[in-house]
Amino acid sequence: MKHKITTEWLGKMAFNSKVIGGEVPLDADEAVGGEGKGVRPKSLMLSSLSGCTGMDVTSLMKKMRTDESVSKFTVEVEGELTDEHPKIYKKVHVSYIFEGKEMNEAKLTKAVNLSIERYCGVFEMFRHFAEVSHEIIFIEK
Numbered sequence: 001m002k003h004k005i006t007t008e009w010l011g012k013m014a015f016n017s018k019v020i021g022g023e024v025p026l027d028a029d030e031a032v033g034g035e036g037k038g039v040r041p042k043s044l045m046l047s048s049l050s051g052c053t054g055m056d057v058t059s060l061m062k063k064m065r066t067d068e069s070v071s072k073f074t075v076e077v078e079g080e081l082t083d084e085h086p087k088i089y090k091k092v093h094v095s096y097i098f099e100g101k102e103m104n105e106a107k108l109t110k111a112v113n114l115s116i117e118r119y120c121g122v123f124e125m126f127r128h129f130a131e132v133s134h135e136i137i138f139i140e141k
Contacts, residue, residue: 012033012034013033014038026038026044028040042081045089046089048122049122049126053075053096053116057115058073061108071141073098075097076095091132092132095136098137098139112134
């Protein structure tokens, strides 16, 4: 399977990227010639990671019938860049935050681990260039 996207320059540092399922405006910070009117490409990589693993986990939650006990599910990703150019992510930390009542922590942990170890291709790609860690947080409400 091949994926193809098209990214068109709009002037200065702005681009519009046509991706599968929609469009993403890209732009740089004003400090480097942009106008700050779009997302930054590197942060979009972190968003891709959170979306990929988040979709895996929610799909597995439904299959494991744990989704009804979870009132809120959030994936936070923090990336640390190298100091030298080309600046790449050297460390990435993923936090899985579940909020709910009487959650089955064992099944939710299993869902996260299945995403990390088997299903999330973006997680696997990050492992090729960064030290990736994760944590699971349960908040009983």
